[in-house]
Amino acid sequence: MISAPDVVAFTREEELEDDLYREPPLPEEYSVPLFPFAGHGANPWAKVAGSKFTRDFILISEFSEQVGPQPLLTIPDDAKVSGTFDLNYFSLRIMSVDYQASFVGHPPGSAYPKLNFVEDSKVVLGDSKEGAFAYVHHLTLYDLEARGFVRPFCMAYISADEHKIMQQFQELSAEFSKASECLKTGNRKAFANELEKKLKDLDYTRTVLHNETEVQKKANDKGYYTTQAIEKANELASVEKSIIEHQDLLRQIRSYPYRKLKESEFHPYEPEGALDRADPGCDQHPAPSGPAEPGEMHLYTHIPSYTPKLIKAKSTKCFDKKLKTLEELCDVYFFTQTLDQLHHIERTFRGDVCYLLTEQISRALLKQQCVTNFLFEDMSFLDEKPPEKQYRGCQGLDQDAMDGKGLEESLAPKVVISLGSYKSSVECVPIKMEQEMEDSEEPKMSESVTSEPQENLDYLDADIKGSISSGESIEVLGTEKSGLTKSESQASLPVMPSPQAGRSKVGSRRTVSEDSIEVLSTCPSESLIPEDFKASYPSAINEEPYADNDDERGLRFAPRLSPGVADEQDDVLKQESLVQVDAACCIGKESPSFLEPLPELEQKPCEEDGVVRIPPQPSRPAEQGLCGGFPSHDGVPGGLLPYELDPRHLSGSREVSKSSLDECSDSTSYISSAASTCSDRTPSPAHRACQAGDRHRKRAGQNALRFIRQYPFAHPAIYSLLSGRTLVVLGEDETMVKKLVTALSIFVPNCGVYAKPVKHWVTSPLHLVDFQKWKLIGLQRTVSPAGVNVLHALSRYSRYLSILDADSKTLRCPLYRGTVVARLADHRTQIKRGTTYYMHVQSILTQLCSKAFLFTFCHHLHLPISEREPQESVASRRMNFLKLQLGLANEDVKIVQYLAELLKLHYIQEPGQGGNPLLRFDYVPSFLYKI
């Protein structure tokens, strides 16, 4: 299955280095390493690998039984994206690493064909020839007309950046699993429909044949059967057999354990009230699923009226028929949903891996700053549900990590990959992952299984084959490890009871691998198949859902128990032994307790003492290989940084993690010199919701940059905004005013968790209430009598306002003599890009926020230390703190005071009530600034 070894991918860097050192004609001391791919484009970060495509894309391929591997579609659907990249060749590659156990047809000893509920397999594949690295997600769809009723497909995320694939593996896996689930759900629905149609056809055919036989019987009084009659009888018999087979298939597909998808949008027909419905399918075929999967049943009941056809006994030739397209295989709705999801994936993972990582880190850090982050952050950005595995990167950052739910979640895998050293002879890369805890699903699953009546077992044991990899572990199969037999790996299965035994026990089988396939993994959700669904079929590999696999080939599961849960280890071990017995005996049923999650296991993150991780760097020196060896899997090499910031995590697990580090360190000498080169020319944001926000940021940043260069009085204007004094931008031209408002909006602190207090355009006279609500207002200047009122209101409330006149280019506002704004808005800044400037602003605002945080939450600054202490001394202490400790000068004090007030209000405010917006102001004189 697997083609020629491809080890070049991992030696490429070395080769490059050789080239570089050979080539320069200059004496070495003057030599500057030339950019080796200058021909490809001016941007040295664009693509180092010399890949033939311009940016990441998603490829869907299938292994067609007629023509072999073929590409079906790419996302984005743009010929330019894939460029000269050979999709056909790559389809062949990715289809050739299908690790799904795709056994089909009649198993020996079984009367009827069995459907395989095949788990998705997840593979990372590198192809140095094409300069492409891919996350490959294999899945199987059912097709009645296909051989063995299955059609193998795969979705691949193709990128030129290997590190992106490796570091974002978890995220990719989660996102692709969603897409796959969606596709498969639709496919099951379509398949069931197809089966029902077929059954109707068969039923009709049988009736017709039966009638014919009867007619013949009557016509025939000779007492013996004609050949014709025998033929008819045979035909009838085969039709009847076919009916039984198809009924069985229908039962199987319906009994497919209904899994609740996390993404509810994939299931608009969610099972409510489904049971109440009269289900014709149920009447026809008694006792299929029962209560286990009402949703599926429900899905399958929408069958349009269908006129049965007569079926020829002979099936059409394999190559005559036209195979169904992917769209036909799934319900259209689900197909569209899948495409949407894939587009979402493409957008999410677009751009440099640095972007993705920093985005994830900053998001996680910001989440932690729940007290201050509302001030300058876009709350929609923070509220957005992070990509599936997000919290894992910085787990424990979550505030709730310590309370119940958080605890359970923090059990979820922390992922450590250690990249082995790649020499010319391929070594294995031990990649460790722990299985995801699917706590939401498991109880449901076990329940559904235990409630299953005994008689259903015969079809419930339809083979659910694990992909032949080890459950959740990402493994690297090296050439020298090829040829492992199944028995070997099975033997290695229960060797060592790992403390994580409760998590994933994986029957793993290595197949011959001579290629550069690095990573295998099964879909986490798929590995939670209850034992009842597992094969009693001898050759089937049991997927033990909750036990770890521990074998010698690069897979290491360091016992990372936190001391606090040590006593629970005994239980776990008991469980483990139970599991082993079950596994060894291959008993079809098992105790329900086995299926229950073991949430007691606490996993402490792997952390190293005092090693401060640095977010991705283009190259790591060899001596840092140790650090580099542990890029935590969801792409936060700096993911450990948060733990070190978080004192909670510094206790307890230190020794353990150290040992795990030691364990792994000998194999971590892999140097990734071109690690973070990116495959994408266009740096782009990581998250869906941020797309719009990012565009806004960019524009706002650019406008702000223009503003501070253009207006010498930008400082007092920004000071007004930061100190909570409403700034009115007055002008005749709406676009100009709006542009200014957009520019200045990045300096406006939020008053609450709601939208920014910015009003882009107002035409009516302002009122006091407006200043409570809005801190930045664009106001129309007109010459009409109404305009006079507008101006009158402005002058009346001038004490609450700063007024920026966009037409005459004047500013009327209080004096500013601080230093913070000067750093924030230096008109001589070298920053050119809007986004860069935006980030600069964010960083300074974050500094301000932290000062405000300190100021707000320092007890003695606001309350007397002793009972008798007068208010005045507290006030002077407060002032001293602001000026000396925080180093704030003059008006900067007011900024921090204002932010502190906002923090207080935010914290005090009860969640339910909105709270009265209050307006704070100062009686300070204003001055008129002119250009």
Add this chain to the structure above:
Amino acid sequence: SSVQTIGEEQIQNPYTELLVLKGHQDIVRFLVQIDDCRFASAGDDGIVFLWNAQTGEKLFELHGHTQKITAIAPFSSSDVSEEKIHLIITASADRTVIVWDCISGRQVQKVSCFHSTVKCLTVLQRLDVWLSGGSDLCVWNQKLDLLCKTSHLTDAGISALVELPKNCVAAAVGKELVIFRLSASNSGSEGWNVLEVKRLVDHQDNILSLVSVNDLTFVTGSHVGELIVWDALDWTKQAPECNFWDSSLHPDVQPEIKLSQSPNETSVQHLTSDEECVFAAVGKGIYVYNLQMKRVIACQRTAHDSSVLHIEKLPNRQLISCSEDGSVRIWELREKQQLPAETVPTGFFNMWGFGRANKQANQAAKKMQENTPMYFLELVGDLIGHSSAVQMFLYFGELGLATCSADHLIILWKDGERESSLRSLTLFQKLAQNGDLQLRL
């Protein structure tokens, strides 16, 4: 003289935070204090709102009147269980009077047997009765039983009532001041009789304001600017009538011109007093009349751009006035010898012409006449928030100041520093309560 103004720099103005209380749909005319931290507001929309003066929280919205409210009075009394109960009585143009319970926010009782609109309400705590004044004077007990009433007085009706010693009440009826006496009736224990004792006809024009200074004195002010100090016991003029348009007070204004003055400019809109002085809102100006010296000791003839509607003396020698021009001003009564020292330095940047010139208060002060009193009123701050006439305000001491206005709003003005430290206190209380102060390990 022009209106005194104060620049944007107001060091002595403590009100650096405000809360806008929205709820009313028409002019808000009345604010009454219920207890330490609650007040009620009422106005032309006929709705009564109860507010928390600290948080600005709306406690109750009392619906019952169909027309605008004409009078409101708080009525606290002790019931059988010695618990203090807070009631408010409201009278409306729909000729009803409703008693509300401030604790439950419910209507206790409603009286609708009036022939005319009740224009004033007064509570005689001592006797545990309250009086309503319209075209006649009615006396009610706490349970809203009509105890007695006078005969029909005039169509214009009673515009103001004030309690006097010896169970007497002074009622302003047009130009006349009528003294009534309540006496226990012979027949019933609960019965009261009300008798007209005296009619005083010294005012030239309608009496607009009526205030009791102490047990011995009360003061009336009329539409044409007459102020008369009365003896509360024998209802004689304690001091010669003081006319704010006296030529001795305003030598620059000729008597002829006085006649051409719009009466609005001289009407005594509101009176308030402390033990020493009577403070009168006269037209656009404020006058301070010393009872001992029997003369006006300080005045600010154009304190506002428009009529002063309400005036209040604060404990700290400060005076707050509100006006139809939508502003509230804070004044301080200062002795004259401080004047040279009090010259406020002109802002440094004013010389460069930045911003609006700060017209300092001393400009007006310099124009003091030689016979001006030995005190003067210094403007120490103004509150600009309402977009229409400020009808009334309520001073809550530390909690701040509530103002109500024709723009349907009530604004709570607060001391920003105090609020800030209060919030800090709350913050740390909440932190302790949530257990966030402990270091989580």
